[in-house]
Amino acid sequence: MAASNNLAVEMKGITKKFPGVIANDNVDFELEKGEIHALLGENGAGKTTLMNCLYGFLKADEGDILIDGKKVDITNPNVAIKHGIGMVHQHFMLVPPFTVTENIVLGMEPTKNSMIDYKTANKKVEEISKQYGLNVDPKAKVEDISVGMQQRVEILKTLYRGADILILDEPTAVLTPQEVEELVSIMESLTNEGKSIIFITHKLKEVKAIADRVTVIRSGKVINTIDTDSATTNELANMMVGREVILEVNKQKANPGDIVLEVEDLYAKNSRDLMALNGTTFSVKEGEILGIAGVDGNGQTELSEVLTGLRKKEKGTIRFKGREIKSPQTKRLFEEGISHIPEDRQRRGLVMDFKLYENLILGRHHKKPYVKGWSLDNKKIKEEARRLIKEFDVRTPSENVEAKSLSGGNQQKLIVAREFDRNPDLLVAAQPTRGIDVGAIEYIHNKLIEQRDAGKAILLISLELDEILALSDRIAVIYEGKIVDILDREDATEEKLGLMMAGAESEEVEGGNEVG
Amino acid sequence: MKLVDKNITEERAKYFQDQNLMDFLVPIISVIAGLIVGAIFMMIIGSDPIEAYKVLWSASFGSIRGFSEMIVNTIPLIFTGMAVAFAFRVGLFNIGGDGQFLVAYMASAYIGYIFQLPMIIHLPLAVLAGILAGGVWGGFAGLLKAKLGIHEVITTIMMNYIALYLVGYLASGPLKAEGPLPATPKIFETAKLPRFLPTMRIHYGIFIAIAVAFLIYYILWKTSFGYEIRATGLNPDAAEFGGISVAKNMLLAMFISGALAGLAGTSQALGLEYRAYQPFGFIGYGFTGIAVALVGKNHPFGVVLGALLFGILSRGAMMMQSMVGVPKEVVEIIQAIIIMFVASEYIFKYISRKMQERKGGLVDAN
Numbered sequence: 001m002a003a004s005n006n007l008a009v010e011m012k013g014i015t016k017k018f019p020g021v022i023a024n025d026n027v028d029f030e031l032e033k034g035e036i037h038a039l040l041g042e043n044g045a046g047k048t049t050l051m052n053c054l055y056g057f058l059k060a061d062e063g064d065i066l067i068d069g070k071k072v073d074i075t076n077p078n079v080a081i082k083h084g085i086g087m088v089h090q091h092f093m094l095v096p097p098f099t100v101t102e103n104i105v106l107g108m109e110p111t112k113n114s115m116i117d118y119k120t121a122n123k124k125v126e127e128i129s130k131q132y133g134l135n136v137d138p139k140a141k142v143e144d145i146s147v148g149m150q151q152r153v154e155i156l157k158t159l160y161r162g163a164d165i166l167i168l169d170e171p172t173a174v175l176t177p178q179e180v181e182e183l184v185s186i187m188e189s190l191t192n193e194g195k196s197i198i199f200i201t202h203k204l205k206e207v208k209a210i211a212d213r214v215t216v217i218r219s220g221k222v223i224n225t226i227d228t229d230s231a232t233t234n235e236l237a238n239m240m241v242g243r244e245v246i247l248e249v250n251k252q253k254a255n256p257g258d259i260v261l262e263v264e265d266l267y268a269k270n271s272r273d274l275m276a277l278n279g280t281t282f283s284v285k286e287g288e289i290l291g292i293a294g295v296d297g298n299g300q301t302e303l304s305e306v307l308t309g310l311r312k313k314e315k316g317t318i319r320f321k322g323r324e325i326k327s328p329q330t331k332r333l334f335e336e337g338i339s340h341i342p343e344d345r346q347r348r349g350l351v352m353d354f355k356l357y358e359n360l361i362l363g364r365h366h367k368k369p370y371v372k373g374w375s376l377d378n379k380k381i382k383e384e385a386r387r388l389i390k391e392f393d394v395r396t397p398s399e400n401v402e403a404k405s406l407s408g409g410n411q412q413k414l415i416v417a418r419e420f421d422r423n424p425d426l427l428v429a430a431q432p433t434r435g436i437d438v439g440a441i442e443y444i445h446n447k448l449i450e451q452r453d454a455g456k457a458i459l460l461i462s463l464e465l466d467e468i469l470a471l472s473d474r475i476a477v478i479y480e481g482k483i484v485d486i487l488d489r490e491d492a493t494e495e496k497l498g499l500m501m502a503g504a505e506s507e508e509v510e511g512g513n514e515v516g
Numbered sequence: 517m518k519l520v521d522k523n524i525t526e527e528r529a530k531y532f533q534d535q536n537l538m539d540f541l542v543p544i545i546s547v548i549a550g551l552i553v554g555a556i557f558m559m560i561i562g563s564d565p566i567e568a569y570k571v572l573w574s575a576s577f578g579s580i581r582g583f584s585e586m587i588v589n590t591i592p593l594i595f596t597g598m599a600v601a602f603a604f605r606v607g608l609f610n611i612g613g614d615g616q617f618l619v620a621y622m623a624s625a626y627i628g629y630i631f632q633l634p635m636i637i638h639l640p641l642a643v644l645a646g647i648l649a650g651g652v653w654g655g656f657a658g659l660l661k662a663k664l665g666i667h668e669v670i671t672t673i674m675m676n677y678i679a680l681y682l683v684g685y686l687a688s689g690p691l692k693a694e695g696p697l698p699a700t701p702k703i704f705e706t707a708k709l710p711r712f713l714p715t716m717r718i719h720y721g722i723f724i725a726i727a728v729a730f731l732i733y734y735i736l737w738k739t740s741f742g743y744e745i746r747a748t749g750l751n752p753d754a755a756e757f758g759g760i761s762v763a764k765n766m767l768l769a770m771f772i773s774g775a776l777a778g779l780a781g782t783s784q785a786l787g788l789e790y791r792a793y794q795p796f797g798f799i800g801y802g803f804t805g806i807a808v809a810l811v812g813k814n815h816p817f818g819v820v821l822g823a824l825l826f827g828i829l830s831r832g833a834m835m836m837q838s839m840v841g842v843p844k845e846v847v848e849i850i851q852a853i854i855i856m857f858v859a860s861e862y863i864f865k866y867i868s869r870k871m872q873e874r875k876g877g878l879v880d881a882n
Contacts (some may be wrong), residue, residue, distance in 0.1 A: 331759030
């Protein structure tokens with residue numbers, strides 16, 4: 001099976017160092033022809049670095065790369081493309097006003113009489129689309145098609161350029177569960193036609209469902225390469241993290257109390273001045289977690305910003321602890337007891353050039369005990385910072401380093417520490433675990449449950465359906481700025497939520513609850 | 517496992533500390549580079565650079581009078597440099613130092629001659645008038661920025677010209693003293709910033725300037741207001757997230773920046789000229805202040821050192837011209853080279869980053 005002539009890609013002894021980090025440490029990786037091979041690891045484990053070396057974005061410090069058994073020197077992506085390697089990035093690189101074909105031929109337009117020959121191009125795109133069951137309309141404009149379709153355009157683009165080896169970087173992050181299923185069947189038809197696929201992910205379930213083999217990377221080292229059938233999800237998780245992981249969040253049934261936050265018929269515009277919230281209505285009670293599920297860009301950002309005073313509402317009412325908040329102002333809301341974990345920690349949550357102790361007082365910097373007379377009480381501030389760093393397990397040499405020198409997971413813990421320490425009545429947690437390692441995710445999840453059990457109201461806004469399902473007591477699905485429906489956790493299944501996330505009414509899905 | 521983590525974070529922290537060290541080294545390297553390039557120019561025009569630099573040095577440090585004159589040059593630059601640096605900390609570019617200088621110059625002179633009071637009241641009042649005038653002049657640009665989003669570079673430049681003609685009109689018209697000079701009457705003794713060395717022009721403005729440097733340092737790093745200023749300047753989105761009013765801080769910071777530049781005008785009126793003359797153009801303290809802030813890395817103490825550097829250079833320029841025959845333009849070249857080097861710090865950082873990349877590059881581990 002591992003005969004060398006059957007290998008599409010062979011990477012031997014790849015080492016890549018960054019200051020303070022060995023991203024890849026003597027990594028061996030093999031891709032067989034016609035297989036789907038998952039590259040599993042936490043954020044920062046080195047999977048993307050390895051693939052960037054293969055695709056020519058980075059140059060490995062040491063090691064060899066063999067394509068079809070021949071040693072190659074991939075200095076840039078063009079060389080990689082020539083060797084039949086194609087990469088689909090997590091963030092698509094498409095021109096929205098262009099048609100599918102225009103996007104696909106961009107940079108290598110076929111010409112006839114020095115004019116771009118769209119007729120031939122369209123035909124070729126359609127052929128490839130049919131061959132692999134991609135079902136893409138070559139003449140549609142990219143801005144008009146769904147995210148799942150755009151991803152297929154990206155795949156088509158690599159195929160058009162003659163790729164035999166496809167690298168998909170976290171391809172399911174932007175998809176609804178139904179779209180994931182479609183992607184899986186496309187991947188299968190690709191491998192049936194002899195293509196080989198490398199599939200970068202940190203989601204265990206997908207590895208089991210999609211991949212033939214999996215290579216687990218941890219802290220830059222390959223832990224193991226195995227057939228996916230030979231390991232359970234739990235075993236994979238342990239390999240990935242390096243210790244026993246509890247995948248299920250351990251929680252008791254919620255004990256909800258009075259309503260803390262009531263949102264009624266809320267309208268707000270996004271930064272492009274288009275209406276993003278279109279009459280959102282829901283409420284959150286003490287001691288419960290309300291999860292907001294939805295595909296990215298359906299008003300989640302605007303919702304969390306309006307609720308924390310960072311964005312103006314157009315109309316609608318917000319009642320917090322029984323009192324209506326007419327014009328929400330961040331400072332006042334903070335003082336009344338709303339904490340916020342922002343979705344973009346580097347832009348909103350932290351001043352990256354501030355020291356940790358400075359970041360930990362953001363929002364409380366004008367109040368006791370941090371201010372004494374005219375001055376900031378730096379001794380007290382640092383003392384509190386050390387307490388929080390210890391309590392929330394932020395890995396750092398000291399409180400005197402700048403926030404930008406921390407890893408993503410530790411930056412997030414820093415924000416969580418600051419926001420929880422305020423002892424809020426309502427916590428708006430937007431994407432609280434985006435892009436951080438499993439250890440930190442586990443930690444933050446447990447902290448959220450802890451806060452819930454202490455009687456706080458928690459609004460959890462997340463694009464990760466698994467996270468919503470694991471933590472929420474009730475789940476509201478948001479679509480185009482409206483709450484489609486709110487389900488109790490027991491009634492919610494991934495399929496149901498998936499359909500609702502795509503805009504299907506709950507009746508269509510089958511008997512949902514009243515919007516409440 | 518934890519130990520490994522710690523080593524990695526420590527190494528990352530060290531990397532960023534090295535970057536901070538660069539902030540300190542770049543101005544020093546730039547000054548040296550400026551002097552070397554200046555020497556090359558002198559050799560090209562046939563002068564002896566060693567001789568010239570000896571004169572440059574002794575012009576400021578060779579005699580008490582020289583030192584006094586150098587400090588006189590330095591005082592307004594500390595204030596205007598501080599003004600630029602402070603505005604920069606909130607993320608704004610105050611290039612209206614010259615206008616703020618002029619309105620404060622006139623306001624202080626006016627209070628200085630319009631009535632006589634005991635010195636303990638009169639002098640502070642005259643200084644305060646300058647602070648307020650400069651503050652209002654800068655604050656207005658801050659207001660336009662905060663409320664209407666009008667770019668402060670545009671408004672501060674325009675306010676410079678308004679100040680130039682307004683002060684010119686006042687000094688040659690309604691506030692003009694009897695006699696041929698286009699200037700206000702002389703201020704009373706009680707409003708003068710005292711000189712403390714016999715026959716020397718060095719005055720108490722230098723102590724105000726140094727006190728202001730400490731005050732600004734204190735405000736920026738030891739008060740919650742300074743915290744808000746710095747947070748706003750470094751990341752306005754995060755500041756907003758922390759309940760900090762970006763608009764309010766921009767307005768306040770521009771007021772303070774204007775007041776600082778105003779102190780330069782005040783010290784000119786109360787410490788040197790003892791009246792306000794009709795200006796025939798900008799003296800350029802405001803613009804040189806930009807260079808001072810740049811060299812001083814927008815740090816209050818850096819600004820003092822930067823002002824000192826430019827004070828020494830401008831004092832030395834005159835003496836080099838008269839004693840060694842090196843045109844004073846050579847000093848201007850040196851200044852320009854220093855500014856270019858500091859401003860192109862990006863190139864230094866780029867090179868050091870490239871060198872790092874040879875060994876592995878800098879990519880966020882996450």
